[in-house]
Amino acid sequence: MLAYLVRRALFGAGTVLGVLLFLFVLFFLVTAPEDIARKSIGEKAPPEAIAQWLANHGYDKPLFWNAERPADTLLAEHFRRMLTFDFGVSDADGVPITRRLGEGVGPSLSLTVPLFLLGVPIGIGLALVAAFFRDSYIDRMGVVLCVLAMSVSLLLYIIGGQYLIGKLLRWFPISGFDPRPSVILRFLALPLIVGLLAGVGEHVRFYRTVFLEETGRDHVRTARAKGAGEGRVMTFHVLRNALIPILTQVVLEIPFLFTGSLLLESFFGIPGLGSITVDAIQGNDFATLRTMVYIGALLFILGQVLTDVSYTLVDPRVRLG
Amino acid sequence: MRALLVAAALLAAGCTNNPYPDDDARQKVLYAAFSEPPKTLDPQVSYTTVDHAVTGPVYDKLFEYHYLARPYRLIPGLAVEIPEPQAEAGGRVRYRFRLRAGVYFHEDPCFALSEAGRTTREVTSADIAFALARIADPDVNSPVVESFGRVVGFGEFGQRLAERRKTDADFAAKRIDRQYAELGGIAGVRLPASHELEIELTEPYPQILYWFAMEFTAPVPWEAVAFYDGRDGRDLFAEHPVGTGPFRLVRYDKRSRIVLERNRHWYGVEHPEWRAPAAVYPSEGEPDDGARGFLDPAYAGKALPFLDRVELRLDKEDIPAFTKFLQGYYDASGIIEESFDRVVKEGRLSPDMEALGMRLDRAVVPSIYYLGFNMTDGVVGTPAGEKGRKLRQAMSLAIDSREFTRIFQNGRGVPAQSPVAPGLFGYDEGYVNPFRKVDLERAAGLLREAGYPGGVDPATGRALRLTFDTGDTSARGRLRYQFFVDAWRRLGIDVEIAATTYNQFQDKVRKGAYQLFMWGWVADYPDPENFLFLLWSPMARSAGGPNTANFADPTYDRIFVAMRDRPNDAERLRLIRELVAIVERERPWIELFYPESYTLTHGWVRNAKPLGMSFSTLKYRDLDPAEREHLRREWNRPVMWPAWVLAVAAVVVVAPGVATVLRARR
Numbered sequence: 007m008l009a010y011l012v013r014r015a016l017f018g019a020g021t022v023l024g025v026l027l028f029l030f031v032l033f034f035l036v037t038a039p040e041d042i043a044r045k046s047i048g049e050k051a052p053p054e055a056i057a058q059w060l061a062n063h064g065y066d067k068p069l070f071w072n073a074e075r076p077a078d079t080l081l082a083e084h085f086r087r088m089l090t091f092d093f094g095v096s097d098a099d100g101v102p103i104t105r106r107l108g109e110g111v112g113p114s115l116s117l118t119v120p121l122f123l124l125g126v127p128i129g130i131g132l133a134l135v136a137a138f139f140r141d142s143y144i145d146r147m148g149v150v151l152c153v154l155a156m157s158v159s160l161l162l163y164i165i166g167g168q169y170l171i172g173k174l175l176r177w178f179p180i181s182g183f184d185p186r187p188s189v190i191l192r193f194l195a196l197p198l199i200v201g202l203l204a205g206v207g208e209h210v211r212f213y214r215t216v217f218l219e220e221t222g223r224d225h226v227r228t229a230r231a232k233g234a235g236e237g238r239v240m241t242f243h244v245l246r247n248a249l250i251p252i253l254t255q256v257v258l259e260i261p262f263l264f265t266g267s268l269l270l271e272s273f274f275g276i277p278g279l280g281s282i283t284v285d286a287i288q289g290n291d292f293a294t295l296r297t298m299v300y301i302g303a304l305l306f307i308l309g310q311v312l313t314d315v316s317y318t319l320v321d322p323r324v325r326l327g
Numbered sequence: 328m329r330a331l332l333v334a335a336a337l338l339a340a341g342c343t344n345n346p347y348p349d350d351d352a353r354q355k356v357l358y359a360a361f362s363e364p365p366k367t368l369d370p371q372v373s374y375t376t377v378d379h380a381v382t383g384p385v386y387d388k389l390f391e392y393h394y395l396a397r398p399y400r401l402i403p404g405l406a407v408e409i410p411e412p413q414a415e416a417g418g419r420v421r422y423r424f425r426l427r428a429g430v431y432f433h434e435d436p437c438f439a440l441s442e443a444g445r446t447t448r449e450v451t452s453a454d455i456a457f458a459l460a461r462i463a464d465p466d467v468n469s470p471v472v473e474s475f476g477r478v479v480g481f482g483e484f485g486q487r488l489a490e491r492r493k494t495d496a497d498f499a500a501k502r503i504d505r506q507y508a509e510l511g512g513i514a515g516v517r518l519p520a521s522h523e524l525e526i527e528l529t530e531p532y533p534q535i536l537y538w539f540a541m542e543f544t545a546p547v548p549w550e551a552v553a554f555y556d557g558r559d560g561r562d563l564f565a566e567h568p569v570g571t572g573p574f575r576l577v578r579y580d581k582r583s584r585i586v587l588e589r590n591r592h593w594y595g596v597e598h599p600e601w602r603a604p605a606a607v608y609p610s611e612g613e614p615d616d617g618a619r620g621f622l623d624p625a626y627a628g629k630a631l632p633f634l635d636r637v638e639l640r641l642d643k644e645d646i647p648a649f650t651k652f653l654q655g656y657y658d659a660s661g662i663i664e665e666s667f668d669r670v671v672k673e674g675r676l677s678p679d680m681e682a683l684g685m686r687l688d689r690a691v692v693p694s695i696y697y698l699g700f701n702m703t704d705g706v707v708g709t710p711a712g713e714k715g716r717k718l719r720q721a722m723s724l725a726i727d728s729r730e731f732t733r734i735f736q737n738g739r740g741v742p743a744q745s746p747v748a749p750g751l752f753g754y755d756e757g758y759v760n761p762f763r764k765v766d767l768e769r770a771a772g773l774l775r776e777a778g779y780p781g782g783v784d785p786a787t788g789r790a791l792r793l794t795f796d797t798g799d800t801s802a803r804g805r806l807r808y809q810f811f812v813d814a815w816r817r818l819g820i821d822v823e824i825a826a827t828t829y830n831q832f833q834d835k836v837r838k839g840a841y842q843l844f845m846w847g848w849v850a851d852y853p854d855p856e857n858f859l860f861l862l863w864s865p866m867a868r869s870a871g872g873p874n875t876a877n878f879a880d881p882t883y884d885r886i887f888v889a890m891r892d893r894p895n896d897a898e899r900l901r902l903i904r905e906l907v908a909i910v911e912r913e914r915p916w917i918e919l920f921y922p923e924s925y926t927l928t929h930g931w932v933r934n935a936k937p938l939g940m941s942f943s944t945l946k947y948r949d950l951d952p953a954e955r956e957h958l959r960r961e962w963n964r965p966v967m968w969p970a971w972v973l974a975v976a977a978v979v980v981v982a983p984g985v986a987t988v989l990r991a992r993r
Contacts, residue, residue: 053871055472058465099366100565102557109582144984172344173650175966179346180654181647182640183583188348275641277582285364285582 018307025303029296030084039065042097042290063097088300098291106282106294113183114266114278117194121201122263126256128202129209134240136210137217155207164273167200181275197274216248249320257313261305342965346656352956355635357948358657360642364581367565370542371461371469379542383943384587386545386570389424390536391605394947395612395621395936397750399853401540404605405430409536420531426452426522430594433575437554450571452524454546456516460507462543465489471543479527480514504549531892537852545570573632573946585639589632599630606631608947621936633949655959658950659928659935667737674738684930690937691741691749691921694849695858698726698811698917699876701841707793717777719914723762724770725814732920735807740920745907746858748921750939752895753855753903760911763918770818782819790821796841797824798832839869839877846875853940856891859906862915863887878915931955
């Protein structure tokens with residue numbers, strides 16, 4: 007197990023370096039820092055102000071090579087900052103990026119965690135029901151509904167939800183966020199409903215397939231032959247053994263709870279990490295954007311390791327080495 | 328079943344679209360949306376409307392604009408009066424500003440830096456000098472450095488500061504106020520007394536007073552800049568303003584919620600007996616202000632401000648923000664394009680909206696959009712001489728500004744006749760530019776005289792080919808430019824749109840490699856100089872200035888300088904008319920329109936006259952919370968029946984299936 011983790015960490019480190027190099031090419035070679043400066047201090051800013059801004063934000067250094075001080079280049083600075091998690095300040099407003107990330111985690115988690123905690127059991131529950139009523143019209147209708155739900159874009163769910171639930175039915179605020187306990191639930195209700203509706207189809211269809219595959223296996227047939235009730239068969243014999251493929255999907259999602267949902271946060275005005283990313287894209291805030299991409303890559307690698315480790319927990323036959 | 332009913336009742340009770348805590352309903356809280364987070368609240372740097380929405384009410388300025396009077400007029404703010412320029416030797420000019428005594432900064436922990444336990448201190452002229460030094464400071468990156476270039480020693484102070492910091496690390500590590508003091512400050516900024524400030528200019532520049540009506544020159548305590556450095560968990564000064572204004576910032580989640588609270592220690596509140604012009608509601612305004620409800624006797628002469636709190640909420644998307652306005656959760660709003668026809672009918676509020684008690688206020692913004700000719704170009708510019716002038720005049724006669732504004736601006740704009748926008752000294756409402764109406768016959772005649780009969784270039788025997796350069800590659804942009812291309816095609820001229828990225832376009836402009844373009848200008852201050860300088864040759868784009876047409880006319884330049892340096896008198900008016908006549912004849916621009924802003928407010932909001940400029944008017948606003956609460960409740964009753972229908976439908980569809988399967992399994 008330890009050897010596996012070490013090997014995985016080394017492999018991950020290589021990937022991280024590759025990601026960093028890619029980010030450098032993307033953010034320093036493809037785009038001109040003058041554009042970022044102009045976005046930040048205004049189109050009317052004179053050339054001297056642009057030059058000063060570049061100097062203040064460290065964009066005036068040589069790209070790869072500095073004969074006098076070899077470590078004082080944009081490339082070296084980029085690697086040093088990212089690897090030491092010293093992300094510097096935002097190109098848009100000069101706020102330390104670490105602080106901005108700290109501010110965004112709470113709102114992101116307040117949406118993604120309930121979405122995850124409700125979404126997974128609802129998905130599994132509905133899939134179990136579908137599997138239980140397999141081949142009945144409930145099952146078939148469920149599959150049709152799932153396919154329909156999957157085919158609709160999240161954007162349509164958002165706009166439709168805002169229009170129908172927020173505007174016409176007036177159940178919840180159409181958008182916005184306020185972390186105060188007396189009102190936070192009002193703001194989370196609509197994005198939660200929309201997020202659940204948009205995600206449930208895919209989850210149910212996948213889990214249902216896993217469960218149906220499992221129900222056809224010998225051990226389930228044996229359990230039935232021994233006289234176990236259908237409820238017991240579904241929970242103890244089917245659900246337990248179907249956990250490996252479910253875990254693969256579920257555990258991989260956990261790290262991304264921290265990065266938030268780009269579309270939901272952006273459209274519902276939730277000031278989480280997802281909307282920080284969208285703002286960074288729109289505002290040419292490349293310092294924040296490369297940090298978010300970097301963190302996303304790190305979390306992806308972490309998610310994969312976690313998935314592998316979780317296999318050993320649910321299936322004693324799996325050994326990592 | 329009973330449990331189900333209880334759950335249903337709870338659900339119905341919990342359903343509300345009210346985005347605010349219930350306790351807020353009874354307070355005088357004004358709610359407004361902002362569409363993007365402010366970039367910075369550093370008064371010496373902030374330059375956008377959304378920045379000013381926060382810094383405006385927080386920072387008092389030496390002068391302000393009269394809330395109701397037009398043309399725009401300065402009134403004393405923190406200053407006791409508006410100073411007159413004093414002539415000095417060598418053509419220099421001196422202004423002496425006298426500040427009110429007894430004005431204090433907002434309470435803030437930063438003041439402990441100057442004295443332990445202190446939470447505020449009195450504003451002195453040194454705080455204005457500090458603000459000016461910050462504008463000159465290269466590290467601050469103020470976008471208006473150039474505007475203060477006429478202050479004696481201004482640029483030099485910035486250079487000395489930068490050089491000293493570069494060569495002397497100990498100096499650079501010193502506290503900011505000590506650095507400025509050690510260099511002796513800006514030579515032309517003197518402090519004869521604790522509440523007096525003298526500014527010496529190298530040449531007359533009456534417009535400098537307008538800069539003292541902006542946040543750039545608002546007094547800033549050095550303690551706040553030194554303390555809020557972003558280290559050890561402290562905020563950045565750019566996110567923690569400490570001013571003297573009628574409101575103080577109490578919450579700054581710029582990505583969701585910004586809260587301003589009435590400053591109980593504002594000079595207008597603590598000293599109503601001063602009757603300071605910027606601290607009481609005006610009792611005079613434009614002729615129709617009385618009829619529009621802006622001169623209500625209940626307010627005239629009353630001490631400001633009227634609101635307890637201002638809540639600004641981030642709403643990036645137009646449609647949800649406008650929906651919340653219609654639901655009564657925002658007190659004021661602009662009009663989104665998608666709903667324009669629903670809200671406005673023939674320039675007036677639609678009957679539907681009127682029935683909701685709303686009001687619509689229009690204000691022409693001191694800004695202009697225009698088509699320009701690059702005057703250094705060999706075909707359309709000055710080198711082409713009389714031929715080029717007639718070509719420009721003909722092209723001007725083909726463009727219908729009213730139609731353009733109707734199609735692309737929902738009619739929100741006044742067709743422009745000259746560079747001078749309405750609301751400014753020198754704007755002549757009766758002036759009609761003979762080249763700013765559509766007259767294709769006259770245009771054809773001018774083209775013939777220019778040597779392009781029917782738009783045909785005799786050199787090629789084909790239609791004269793020109794290029795319209797733009798940095799906007801969007802489909803929407805293309806549609807707009809196509810409007811002009813089509814208009815010129817009617818004269819037989821073939822104009823090609825060259826759409827490139829913004830940077831490539833900027834590069835072309837820098838090199839002078841362009842012919843026709845569209846540009847807009849928003850005034851920094853309401854003085855005709857701020858528009859007419861756009862055609863002054865020292866401001867040429869080729870030299871990095873905003874004269875995008877590279878217009879250079881010695882007569883214009885001479886008259887412009889004479890006009891710039893004069894106070895608003897009859898002679899200045901005459902000079903402005905001469906300048907406008909030159910622009911009319913030479914046609915470096917085809918003036919398109921002065922944009923209009925439309926503001927919608929609910930009936931419970933009082934005193935919401937739009938200023939048209941990026942200056943805060945929050946302290947004049949008032950509202951009736953009881954009326955608002957009543958209407959909000961009426962407009963927002965949740966519709967619950969679809970939930971019950973859905974629940975019943977689900978049971979009806981699923982139950983027989985469940986029963987059948989269970990029976991079969993048994």
